[in-house]
Amino acid sequence: MTRETLVNLVILAALIGTALVAQALGEGFVVTLATKAAIFALAGVGLNLALGFGGMVSLGHAAFFGIGGYVCAILASHAASGQPVAVLPFTIAGTNEMPAIWPVAMAVSGLAAGLIGALSLRTTGVYFIMVTLAFAQMIYYFAVSWPRYGGDDGLSFYVRNSFPGLNTFDPIQYFAICATLLVLALGVCALILRARFGLALEGARQNPARAQALGIRPYGLRLTAFVLSGMIVGLAGALYADLNRFVSPAMLSWHMSGEIMVFVILGGVGRLCGPVAGAAIYILLEHLLGGVSDYWQVLLGLLLLGIVLFAPGGLVGLIAPRRRHV
Amino acid sequence: MLLAEQALNGLQYGMMLFLMAAGLTLVFGVMGLINLAHGALYMVGAFACAAVAGATGSFWLGLGASLAAAAAAGALVELAVIRRLYARDHLDQVLATFALILVFSEGTRWLFGAFPLYLTLPPALSGAVTLPGGLQYPLFRLVIIGLGGAVALGLFWLIGRTRLGIRIRAGEADREMIGALGVDIARLYTIVFALGAGLAGLAGALVGTIQSVQVGMGEPVLILAFVVIVIGGIGSIKGALVGALMVGMTDTLGKALLPGLLARVTDAASANAVGSALASMLIYILMAAVLIVRPQGLFGVRAG
Numbered sequence: 001m002t003r004e005t006l007v008n009l010v011i012l013a014a015l016i017g018t019a020l021v022a023q024a025l026g027e028g029f030v031v032t033l034a035t036k037a038a039i040f041a042l043a044g045v046g047l048n049l050a051l052g053f054g055g056m057v058s059l060g061h062a063a064f065f066g067i068g069g070y071v072c073a074i075l076a077s078h079a080a081s082g083q084p085v086a087v088l089p090f091t092i093a094g095t096n097e098m099p100a101i102w103p104v105a106m107a108v109s110g111l112a113a114g115l116i117g118a119l120s121l122r123t124t125g126v127y128f129i130m131v132t133l134a135f136a137q138m139i140y141y142f143a144v145s146w147p148r149y150g151g152d153d154g155l156s157f158y159v160r161n162s163f164p165g166l167n168t169f170d171p172i173q174y175f176a177i178c179a180t181l182l183v184l185a186l187g188v189c190a191l192i193l194r195a196r197f198g199l200a201l202e203g204a205r206q207n208p209a210r211a212q213a214l215g216i217r218p219y220g221l222r223l224t225a226f227v228l229s230g231m232i233v234g235l236a237g238a239l240y241a242d243l244n245r246f247v248s249p250a251m252l253s254w255h256m257s258g259e260i261m262v263f264v265i266l267g268g269v270g271r272l273c274g275p276v277a278g279a280a281i282y283i284l285l286e287h288l289l290g291g292v293s294d295y296w297q298v299l300l301g302l303l304l305l306g307i308v309l310f311a312p313g314g315l316v317g318l319i320a321p322r323r324r325h326v
Numbered sequence: 327m328l329l330a331e332q333a334l335n336g337l338q339y340g341m342m343l344f345l346m347a348a349g350l351t352l353v354f355g356v357m358g359l360i361n362l363a364h365g366a367l368y369m370v371g372a373f374a375c376a377a378v379a380g381a382t383g384s385f386w387l388g389l390g391a392s393l394a395a396a397a398a399a400g401a402l403v404e405l406a407v408i409r410r411l412y413a414r415d416h417l418d419q420v421l422a423t424f425a426l427i428l429v430f431s432e433g434t435r436w437l438f439g440a441f442p443l444y445l446t447l448p449p450a451l452s453g454a455v456t457l458p459g460g461l462q463y464p465l466f467r468l469v470i471i472g473l474g475g476a477v478a479l480g481l482f483w484l485i486g487r488t489r490l491g492i493r494i495r496a497g498e499a500d501r502e503m504i505g506a507l508g509v510d511i512a513r514l515y516t517i518v519f520a521l522g523a524g525l526a527g528l529a530g531a532l533v534g535t536i537q538s539v540q541v542g543m544g545e546p547v548l549i550l551a552f553v554v555i556v557i558g559g560i561g562s563i564k565g566a567l568v569g570a571l572m573v574g575m576t577d578t579l580g581k582a583l584l585p586g587l588l589a590r591v592t593d594a595a596s597a598n599a600v601g602s603a604l605a606s607m608l609i610y611i612l613m614a615a616v617l618i619v620r621p622q623g624l625f626g627v628r629a630g
Contacts, residue, residue, distance in 0.1 A: 059420060119618070122618075122621045126358075127556060127560070131613070133552060134556065134613055135614075138606075141606035147599055258424045295433075297429075298433055300425075301426065308414075312418060
């Protein structure tokens with residue numbers, strides 16, 4: 001077992017342990033905080049696939065987070081009102097079953113990621129950052145100015161969606177759902193990265209010219225990773241919508257993209273469990289510093305600056321430095 | 327008549343975007359740095375203008391203060407943070423400048439409060455003028471158009487005709503070489519960054535006068551400036567000008583005309599909804615179209 005694997009296990013155990021202890025002490029609020037951390041971590045894991053392992057600095061992942069959230073809210077609100085979402089070409093009814101909502105959320109955000117990725121990946125470097133940001137902003141403005149589902153005010157639904165056999169209103173049971181999905185996503189990522197696809201992706205990130213000389217086309221690889229990444233982030237968005245029973249264009253805003261990126265960087269780019277640590281620290285900081293001052297984001301900003309300038313490997317990089325083999 | 331007025335609005339909007347995009351594109355082109363905090367400097371300019379104009383009662387002093395404060399803030403940020411980022415990858419740059427936004431935004435909220443401030447125009451600039459053809463148009467918006475044009479000409483002169491401009495262009499082409507030729511490259515970078523910051527601050531003060539001065543006002547403009555640069559091509563002032571005018575016109579005319587055009591084919595309510603939603607996406611569709619045809623932008627030389 002490498003040191004990084006050990007750190008990964010400790011991080012996950014800490015998150016799940018916090019929720020369990022809080023539950024035992026009757027601190028429902030802390031369980032909800034842990035749930036939020038698990039959902040943000042899932043979003044971070046998704047972005048990490050594109051950013052850390054694929055080398056695609058996307059500043060537009062809020063688009064997929066928000067799309068996942070809106071899919072969840074739209075299906076739930078239609079289930080509540082009894083009206084179908086669409087009648088042509090075939091009837092799509094609303095639903096309040098999570099196992100039905102998740103695949104739809106992932107499919108729609110995956111589709112969006114496919115379209116945005118296919119265009120954005122024609123560019124590289126600074127252009128890629130700006131183009132992903134701009135496309136996310138396009139979807140943001142669409143959500144703001146489209147009155148059908150609340151526009152600027154957002155869309156709330158009053159009952160959390162259900163999961164067969166579980167009571168999703170119980171904070172610890174909802175945490176269990178989110179944490180299970182997080183662990184599953186981590187497992188899928190670990191498998192992907194060990195497979196030929198992951199190795200090729202890594203190779204294309206480190207040296208595109210050499211990868212191409214070996215007969216690997218980076219474009220297709222990157223697009224696949226981008227779509228997978230968008231799907232995971234979309235799932236996180238659906239879970240987040242259910243946590244709050246509310247979605248608004250804020251989920252699509254570029255501040256959200258920045259925050260998801262912060263989760264990844266705080267923990268450590270390209271580290272499997274980096275985003276989990278990053279999201280947990282972010283939530284902890286928000287809670288602790290938010291209690292100290294209303295202007296806690298100044299402190300967060302300074303902390304971030306410090307990490308970027310002096311500890312570029314993030315938290316996991318500090319604890320388990322990676323041997324340099326360049 | 328409506329069309330002419332909207333075209334002028336689009337021109338004014340485009341000029342304002344140009345002031346933002348010019349600084350960004352210079353910093354991209356010369357230093358290879360992506361600066362998300364450019365919108366924060368825009369905000370600094372607007373607040374400096376509002377504070378100085380409020381304290382002294384002179385709008386002109388405020389306008390001067392916006393330039394000076396934003397340029398000073400830019401120079402300070404460059405010396406303290408940005409110059410450590412030139413050698414880093416874009417991810418670090420994005421993150422560090424995102425952190426700067428948090429610091430600037432919350433710091434400003436702390437200093438000035440969350441309520442928007444309003445600027446009053448001096449009598450010489452307020453009111454409307456009658457243009458040939460009988461169109462009444464606010465004088466101040468014409469002043470912005472003129473000012474934007476003057477800045478554009480000034481920049482073309484600066485980049486094309488002066489020693490500083492030669493150095494900036496040389497820095498874009500090969501930074502090691504001009505360092506070896508005895509140009510103080512660190513100082514050159516600080517100057518370019520402060521120049522871009524000053525222009526952003528000026529844009530912030532001008533727009534703050536039309537709309538309001540508030541925390542977070544810079545970010546929507548920043549993203550539009552990115553779109554402008556993607557369309558125009560990184561590092562090209564000419565590209566920034568053309569891109570800014572295209573984006574300004576497309577956005578303004580789209581928002582003004584699309585709902586009306588759609589109303590001819592469907593009923594008014596849904597035409598209004600679809601029209602405004604579509605109009606808000608129009609510039610991004612324009613950007614996507616440019617990307618498909620020319621991924622390096624209209625005036626860009628290379629991608630990446």
